[in-house]
Amino acid sequence: MSDDGFIKQKLIPVGTILLAIVAIWYAFVVPMNAPFQRDLDRRAGVTSTTVEFLVKTMTQPKPTLPAPHQVATNLWKNTLMVKPWSKRSLIYHSWITLSATLLGFAMGTALGVAIAIGIVHIPALDRSFLPWIITSQTIPIIAVAPMIIVLMSSIGITGLLPKALISTYLSFFPVAVGMVKGLRSPDVLHLDMMRTYSATPMQTLWKLRLPASMPFFFASMKVAVAASLIGAIVGELPTGAVAGIGSKLLAGSYYSQTIDVFAALIAGSVVAILLVTAVDVIGRIVSIRMGAKTP
Numbered sequence: 217m218s219d220d221g222f223i224k225q226k227l228i229p230v231g232t233i234l235l236a237i238v239a240i241w242y243a244f245v246v247p248m249n250a251p252f253q254r255d256l257d258r259r260a261g262v263t264s265t266t267v268e269f270l271v272k273t274m275t276q277p278k279p280t281l282p283a284p285h286q287v288a289t290n291l292w293k294n295t296l297m298v299k300p301w302s303k304r305s306l307i308y309h310s311w312i313t314l315s316a317t318l319l320g321f322a323m324g325t326a327l328g329v330a331i332a333i334g335i336v337h338i339p340a341l342d343r344s345f346l347p348w349i350i351t352s353q354t355i356p357i358i359a360v361a362p363m364i365i366v367l368m369s370s371i372g373i374t375g376l377l378p379k380a381l382i383s384t385y386l387s388f389f390p391v392a393v394g395m396v397k398g399l400r401s402p403d404v405l406h407l408d409m410m411r412t413y414s415a416t417p418m419q420t421l422w423k424l425r426l427p428a429s430m431p432f433f434f435a436s437m438k439v440a441v442a443a444s445l446i447g448a449i450v451g452e453l454p455t456g457a458v459a460g461i462g463s464k465l466l467a468g469s470y471y472s473q474t475i476d477v478f479a480a481l482i483a484g485s486v487v488a489i490l491l492v493t494a495v496d497v498i499g500r501i502v503s504i505r506m507g508a509k510t511p
Contacts, residue, residue: 238284242274248281249273282475290479303459306483312460313448314487316376320383321444321491325437327384328391335392336399336425337417346396353389360385361450379451379460386447387440394436398429427506434499441491449484461487 253273257264264272274283291306300307331349335341361382368378402424410420452462461484468477 241281241284245279245281245283246270246273249276249279252276252280278472279474282478286475287478287482290475291482294479295483306464306479309460309464309480310483310487313445313452313462313484314491316379316448316451316460317383317441317445317487317491319376320380320447321387321441323380324384324387324440324444325391328388328436328440329395329433331388331392332395332399333421335396337421349389349392352385357382357386357447357450358453361447361453365451379448382451383444383447387444390436390439390443391433394432394439395429398432399425401432402428430499430502430506434495434502437495437499438492441495442488445484445488445491 250269250273253269253276257269257272273279274286279286294304294306298305300311302308331345335346364381364385365378368374368381399421406424407420410424415423449460449462449465452460453466461480464480464483465477468474468480
């Protein structure tokens with residue numbers, strides 16, 4: 217893709233949407249923060265002009281809805297103005313959450329692939345096991361997370377693994393469903409040809425089903441890695457974690473530091489974007505190595 221094509225197809229649309237989000241965000245800042253600011257002015261006996269009042273609603277230390285520039289300043293201070301390994305750094309907290317995310321994502325991917333292979337090759341699993349997998353995803357993760365944390369703590373397992381298990385719980389499902397679809401995607405004629413060559417089920421799996429499932433696999437992995445990050449963050453909430461994005465959200469909510477809460481949310485969003493992008497890049501590389509044509 218040329219530079220002009222990248223600007224027209226990627227940069228301009230993304231930039232336009234980003235500017236629209238910021239504009240809408242600013243539009244909600246004033247009405248959300250205005251009641252508290254009126255109360256502050258009344259208690260201080262101050263009468264502000266319209267411009268002064270607008271400025272005050274966007275500069276409150278503990279606003280109901282922080283302004284974008286307040287969040288940007290917080291991100292700047294807690295990423296570039298402190299050492300990455302400092303406990304004040306959002307990079308440090310993001311890494312703590314990322315480590316649980318990657319471990320849970322790896323376990324969830326392996327589990328999802330194993331389940332999909334079993335469902336495709338054992339019809340009984342398709343009829344009996346798949347409905348239970350779907351049902352498991354109807355249970356709210358906020359209810360499952362404390363049970364996993366308490367259960368693991370009762371047997372002396374704390375720290376990274378319980379959070380990774382919660383990530384596994386969220387990430388295995390999209391991989392399992394996507395891989396089932398992918399493993400069943402080969403044409404009937406191709407499957408008949410493998411039988412004609414007396415290929416074993418294992419040979420059919422490695423030489424036909426798995427290569428055909430790669431587009432489905434990487435598409436489902438994009439969903440799974442984002443879900444895994446959510447699981448890691450949720451897993452930090454019931455533990456009262458002292459590190460991680462979840463801990464920043466907890467601390468911000470306890471002390472009404474909404475600016476810190478929004479900064480942590482944006483840090484988590486950036487981590488999610490990087491993870492999904494990494495999966496997409498790996499998927500493109502694998503597709504090219506398999507002979508797919510690039511646009």
